Amino acid sequence: MSVHQVTLVEAVRLAALQEMRRDPTVWVMGEDVARGGLYGQYKDFLPEFGAERVVSTPISESTIMGAGLGAALVGTRPIIEMRIFDFVMCAMDELVNQIAKIRYMFGGQARPSVVVRMPHGIWRNSAAQHSQMLESWFVHLPGVIVVTPSTPADAAGLLVSAIRSDDPVLFFDPKNLFPVTGDVASVIEPIPFGKARLAREGRDLTIVSWSAIMPAVEQAAATLAAEGIAADVIDLRTLWPWDQAAVCASVEKTGRLLVVQEAVSVAGFGAEVVSTVVETLGPARVKAASRLGAPRIPIPFSPPLEDAVKVTPAKIVAAAKAAMA
Amino acid sequence: MEPTHNIRRLMDLYRTMSRIRAFETAALNAHKEGVVPGPLHVSIGQEGVAAGVCLNLTTEDRITSNHRGHGHALAKGAGVQGMMRELFGREGGHCRGKGGSMHIADFSVGMLGANGVVSGGIPIAVGAAQGLKMMRSSAIAVCFFGDGAINRGPFLEGLNWAALYNLPVLFICEDNGVSAFTATDTVTAGPGVIARAESLGVPGVTVDGNDALAVDEAAGRLVAEVRGGKGPRLLHAKTFRITGHTSTDAAAWRDPADVAAAKARDPIDRLGVLLAERGVATADLDALRLSAFEEMEAAVTDAKAAPWPDEAIAYEDVQDVGAVRFSGVSA
Numbered sequence: 025m026s027v028h029q030v031t032l033v034e035a036v037r038l039a040a041l042q043e044m045r046r047d048p049t050v051w052v053m054g055e056d057v058a059r060g061g062l063y064g065q066y067k068d069f070l071p072e073f074g075a076e077r078v079v080s081t082p083i084s085e086s087t088i089m090g091a092g093l094g095a096a097l098v099g100t101r102p103i104i105e106m107r108i109f110d111f112v113m114c115a116m117d118e119l120v121n122q123i124a125k126i127r128y129m130f131g132g133q134a135r136p137s138v139v140v141r142m143p144h145g146i147w148r149n150s151a152a153q154h155s156q157m158l159e160s161w162f163v164h165l166p167g168v169i170v171v172t173p174s175t176p177a178d179a180a181g182l183l184v185s186a187i188r189s190d191d192p193v194l195f196f197d198p199k200n201l202f203p204v205t206g207d208v209a210s211v212i213e214p215i216p217f218g219k220a221r222l223a224r225e226g227r228d229l230t231i232v233s234w235s236a237i238m239p240a241v242e243q244a245a246a247t248l249a250a251e252g253i254a255a256d257v258i259d260l261r262t263l264w265p266w267d268q269a270a271v272c273a274s275v276e277k278t279g280r281l282l283v284v285q286e287a288v289s290v291a292g293f294g295a296e297v298v299s300t301v302v303e304t305l306g307p308a309r310v311k312a313a314s315r316l317g318a319p320r321i322p323i324p325f326s327p328p329l330e331d332a333v334k335v336t337p338a339k340i341v342a343a344a345k346a347a348m349a
Numbered sequence: 350m351e352p353t354h355n356i357r358r359l360m361d362l363y364r365t366m367s368r369i370r371a372f373e374t375a376a377l378n379a380h381k382e383g384v385v386p387g388p389l390h391v392s393i394g395q396e397g398v399a400a401g402v403c404l405n406l407t408t409e410d411r412i413t414s415n416h417r418g419h420g421h422a423l424a425k426g427a428g429v430q431g432m433m434r435e436l437f438g439r440e441g442g443h444c445r446g447k448g449g450s451m452h453i454a455d456f457s458v459g460m461l462g463a464n465g466v467v468s469g470g471i472p473i474a475v476g477a478a479q480g481l482k483m484m485r486s487s488a489i490a491v492c493f494f495g496d497g498a499i500n501r502g503p504f505l506e507g508l509n510w511a512a513l514y515n516l517p518v519l520f521i522c523e524d525n526g527v528s529a530f531t532a533t534d535t536v537t538a539g540p541g542v543i544a545r546a547e548s549l550g551v552p553g554v555t556v557d558g559n560d561a562l563a564v565d566e567a568a569g570r571l572v573a574e575v576r577g578g579k580g581p582r583l584l585h586a587k588t589f590r591i592t593g594h595t596s597t598d599a600a601a602w603r604d605p606a607d608v609a610a611a612k613a614r615d616p617i618d619r620l621g622v623l624l625a626e627r628g629v630a631t632a633d634l635d636a637l638r639l640s641a642f643e644e645m646e647a648a649v650t651d652a653k654a655a656p657w658p659d660e661a662i663a664y665e666d667v668q669d670v671g672a673v674r675f676s677g678v679s680a
């Protein structure tokens with residue numbers, strides 16, 4: 025199987041392309057998708073699949089989400105493109121009250137097999153309504169899978185799994201990482217949900233993270249290594265289900281845990297990771313457990329203000345050293 | 350009289366309405382008795398709409414409904430035992446006791462579910478129509494909602510969407526004049542649902558929803574147009590909710606004159622008069638109503654005797670991957 029280096033946005037484009045060629049019931053709907061999508065993630069889909077399977081929609085988020093559900097109930101498998109994550113707030117009834125609950129409420133009669141794609145994260149100077157990271161909200165929501173990849177290969181493999189899943193999948197494209205390159209196989213194999221990726225191996229400290237902040241975490245880990253602190257760096261890849269076994273095994277080895285998230289720290293997923301690890305291993309086996317995330321403020325516009333609230337490699341290094349103290 | 354309306358068809362309408370009335374009356378009584386838990390939204394007085402529309406549908410056609418959906422489900426052919434057991438929260442309910450009255454669904458007959466959110470079924474019906482069209486199905490989608498729903502965004506979005514993609518969907522605005530406890534015309538600007546639909550390119554027809562024959566005729570024409578690929582249509586059926594918003598609302602806030610007028614226009618009684626004029630014996634009509642009553646009483650007896658669902662069922666039908674019982678314990 026050949027492997028080639030592509031950007032993350034090209035990797036997810038190839039994954040969706042592969043699945044639409046494989047399964048004629050898969051289709052994509054959302055604003056501007058017929059012209060390739062906002063980021064080019066559906067580039068050249070229209071000529072190959074036609075306007076019936078590549079549907080540019082009105083700016084009607086409620087109906088983009090709700091119609092995707094209805095189309096799934098009659099046997100198709102829609103990819104619902106939200107353009108950017110922040111716009112899902114206009115479709116919360118359809119997502120939270122309908123998609124997440126319909127299988128359960130109807131006693132298993134409904135299978136809402138949809139993928140909801142929501143490119144999220146800080147987008148340079150795009151301010152508070154285009155830069156949110158609220159993935160933890162959806163981990164709290166029974167009925168859905170939450171996917172948060174950070175590399176081209178993981179994004180591609182997880183998107184294949186998402187499209188083939190009968191469960192509704194919330195796929196958080198890391199939009200700031202779309203230009204990042206990496207190796208992707210010519211035939212993209214599905215990556216199972218709930219399996220973390222060990223990005224770096226160490227013995228002193230476990231750093232857990234996901235999505236767009238991962239490059240900063242890896243940069244920080246390299247700095248720490250140069251100073252004699254070797255960290256296990258775990259990219260969770262999916263937040264629900266998440267790889268509790270891998271994280272616990274790592275902390276059992278290192279005894280120290282730091283969770284890094286781009287999102288607001290308060291009540292974020294980091295708290296869930298820390299709590300689960302301490303509950304599972306017992307407090308005696310965890311010498312340090314902490315989390316680093318954004319302050320509880322909206323993302324500001326001005327470059328120096330935005331920089332001030334971002335989690336950076338320097339802040340991660342400092343938090344890691346505090347955990348080692 | 351339209352030639353299509355032979356006695357058999359009129360009797361079908363009469364039977365369906367009688368079964369809906371009997372089902373909801375039995376359910377209301379059981380609720381008063383304390384054996385049906387939770388809120389119950391009944392459609393007593395509105396049966397002509399469900400019966401008249403669904404008589405024109407096939408099993409393959411899909412419907413979405415709202416919180417007042419027993420009639421839609423029964424008229425579409427949903428199994429009575431599964432419905433009644435669901436209302437009782439018992440084993441063998443269509444939704445395994447996890448939905449109740451507000452979430453009745455029977456996918457085996459194309460009933461894609463009632464909905465606890467006003468206008469919630471509109472985008473779903475539109476999407477079902479889009480999927481059916483994509484798969485070259487001859488089936489159509491039919492979407493029941495109330496007059497309150499036309500003030501929500503999904504109504505505007507959904508009708509625009511359906512017209513834009515020329516989808517096989519029939520919208521039914523079942524207009525009982527009240528948005529929960531508030532007269533809809535006191536909270537609605539402009540000339541109403543038909544004007545709104547037509548502004549979006551969806552042709553609409555208004556009909557007396559308490560005249561089941563008129564509903565049947567109008568729905569028959571619109572279903573044929575929708576099935577024939579002419580795009581979405583809207584049927585505005587004016588009716589009256591004789592009972593309160595929920596089972597616990599005695600509707601004492603109503604003007605008694607309005608309720609009396611509505612009872613005089615009861616859709617079942619009106620069709621009964623018509624049938625009698627057409628030579629059907631009153632005894633035959635009484636027998637039909639009695640049979641509906643007995644069917645629903647038997648369903649109540651069955652539901653009362655049915656076992657409660659096993660606790661394990663609470664943890665099923667969540668998701669294939671990642672359902673959890675209590676903190677940290679996998680399902």
